[in-house]
Amino acid sequence: MTFSQNRLAKNNVLLVAGLLALIGMGVSSAISGNIEQSTSSRVVKNDSVATYHTSATAVFNVSEQIVGSASCKECHKAEYAAWTATVHSKNFARIGSPSGQKISAAYGNTEACLKCHSTPHTPTAKFESEQVGVSCESCHSAAGGPEGWFKLHSNYGGEGVKRNDETEAHRKERLAGCDTAGMIRASNVYALAKNCYSCHVVADEKLLAAGHKPGHSDFDLIPWMQGEVRHNFQVDQTVNAISPSLLKARDGVTTEQRKRVLLVTSRMVELETLLRNLGSISEENLGESYAGRRGWAGRAEDIFEYLDEEIGEAIDNEHVKAVVEAVKEIELGRKFEDQDAAMKAADQLAKIVQEFLDSAGEADLAGLDPLIEELDKPVGKPYLP
Ligand code: HEC
Ligand code: HEC
Ligand code: HEC
Ligand code: HEC
Numbered sequence: 001m002t003f004s005q006n007r008l009a010k011n012n013v014l015l016v017a018g019l020l021a022l023i024g025m026g027v028s029s030a031i032s033g034n035i036e037q038s039t040s041s042r043v044v045k046n047d048s049v050a051t052y053h054t055s056a057t058a059v060f061n062v063s064e065q066i067v068g069s070a071s072c073k074e075c076h077k078a079e080y081a082a083w084t085a086t087v088h089s090k091n092f093a094r095i096g097s098p099s100g101q102k103i104s105a106a107y108g109n110t111e112a113c114l115k116c117h118s119t120p121h122t123p124t125a126k127f128e129s130e131q132v133g134v135s136c137e138s139c140h141s142a143a144g145g146p147e148g149w150f151k152l153h154s155n156y157g158g159e160g161v162k163r164n165d166e167t168e169a170h171r172k173e174r175l176a177g178c179d180t181a182g183m184i185r186a187s188n189v190y191a192l193a194k195n196c197y198s199c200h201v202v203a204d205e206k207l208l209a210a211g212h213k214p215g216h217s218d219f220d221l222i223p224w225m226q227g228e229v230r231h232n233f234q235v236d237q238t239v240n241a242i243s244p245s246l247l248k249a250r251d252g253v254t255t256e257q258r259k260r261v262l263l264v265t266s267r268m269v270e271l272e273t274l275l276r277n278l279g280s281i282s283e284e285n286l287g288e289s290y291a292g293r294r295g296w297a298g299r300a301e302d303i304f305e306y307l308d309e310e311i312g313e314a315i316d317n318e319h320v321k322a323v324v325e326a327v328k329e330i331e332l333g334r335k336f337e338d339q340d341a342a343m344k345a346a347d348q349l350a351k352i353v354q355e356f357l358d359s360a361g362e363a364d365l366a367g368l369d370p371l372i373e374e375l376d377k378p379v380g381k382p383y384l385p
Contacts, residue, residue: 066137134199244258
């Protein structure tokens with residue numbers, strides 16, 4: 001399950017805004033209009049989800065687990081400032097742009113847009129601009145609610161206790177609690193990568209047919225995470241480190257090692273994502289649209305070759321070999337047709353990536369450095385305080 005799906009299932013977040021209203025005005029004003037209208041009309045509530053019935057067709061469920069980026073700012077000033085400088089914090093507006101309106105009109109509704117271009121909001125917090133877009137909680141998961149990680153994650157063992165004074169046992173328990181609450185942290189590279197790819201590879205065939213771009217085929221964690229998205233300030237709010245400062249301070253994970261792990265994970269997760277998409281698209285799209293042979297299968301073939309010939313040559317790693325083994329019999333590229341095999345391989349890859357990550361600390365991955373150098377072209381400029 002990708003984080004998006006997980007999040008959707010968990011919170012039953014279903015955002016449906018009236019298409020006509022959307023086309024008539026800007027998206028955010030259309031939606032805040034809906035919210036205001038609905039709070040004063042019929043509100044159905046249960047433990048964690050508020051359901052708004054706004055009009056005959058529009059149902060608006062809002063996750064109460066989302067606390068919003070403004071709540072993170074108090075302790076994460078530099079991270080917040082870095083985020084507000086990114087496209088992620090602004091892209092909500094793109095849905096209402098002329099090209100966005102054309103896509104929405106062809107698609108027929110805007111529910112699907114909000115999944116990737118926005119964050120679900122609490123009904124009480126109005127649509128503050130900082131909550132809009134791909135926010136802290138789009139990437140680190142919904143923080144609030146009784147079972148959320150919001151309070152837990154920063155508590156070192158009582159008031160006044162600092163990071164360096166936390167006991168080992170408390171830290172273990174705290175971090176395990178965060179993971180149980182679904183927090184996506186830097187140490188869980190698999191969840192983190194799946195989450196990026198769940199938005200950056202557009203899997204919805206209807207959306208592609210409506211004219212949406214499929215997502216950049218050069219999306220890769222190293223360049224895309226280390227440009228404008230980078231915000232590794234936790235240990236020192238004045239230094240935007242290239243790799244997570246907490247991981248370095250806590251577990252001694254160096255920047256070199258981090259990049260090596262990101263390179264391999266990124267390619268494996270992208271391949272898993274593409275195989276899964278290929279396994280589940282409708283048959284008529286196999287040969288036709290961007291989905292299918294011309295798009296995903298071609299891209300999957302390129303990644304397979306990269307894993308086999310470049311990464312596989314650079315390091316001697318059993319998990320890389322296992323991925324090659326799991327995929328090599330599948331005809332990718334223009335001859336792709338075996339959807340069952342693609343799905344089966346995707347499931348195998350999901351396991352192999354996690355085994356790779358479990359053993360990456362001990363593995364010798366230094367041979368990857370020349371490949372990493374080729375990739376080190378950050379997308380956007382890292383924020384400097
Ligand atoms: C009361 C202060 C406070 C608030 C509010 C706060 N944080 Fe934190 N956050 C911290 C501290 C302290 C740490 C370092 C924890 C550690 O040492 O493990 C941290 C760590 C993190 C980490 C890194 C965890 C890891 O193990 O890699 C993430 C991600 C994070 N916070 C996200 C958020 C988000 C998103 C919000 C808002 C929803 C938020 N925080 C609100 C204090 C806060
Ligand atoms: C699966 C996630 C996903 C969904 C769903 C989605 N988008 Fe996007 N959208 C993206 C990503 C990622 C980008 C930026 C990357 C790119 O350019 O391909 C983007 C870029 C855009 C852009 C700017 C690029 C352009 O073509 O001008 C517009 C406009 C847009 N989306 C509109 C929409 C609309 C309207 C919907 C709903 C009908 C929608 N999106 C649904 C992920 C998504
Ligand atoms: C909830 C969906 C979502 C998630 C999760 C997500 N993104 Fe994005 N991202 C988008 C959308 C949508 C856009 C494009 C908006 C536009 O062009 O209007 C975008 C744009 C970007 C851009 C700017 C690209 C440019 O052309 O300037 C970068 C860099 C980026 N994403 C990296 C990442 C990375 C790295 C991750 C994971 C750590 C990630 N994104 C996770 C939806 C998402
Ligand atoms: C596009 C996805 C995305 C968004 C949006 C995002 N983060 Fe992160 N965050 C990440 C990733 C990925 C990492 C790990 C980076 C790495 O490995 O270099 C991270 C790392 C962190 C860390 C640990 C840094 C360290 O030095 O150890 C903190 C704290 C954090 N994020 C807080 C936030 C806060 C607060 C916000 C909102 C203001 C936010 N993040 C928005 C993806 C995101």
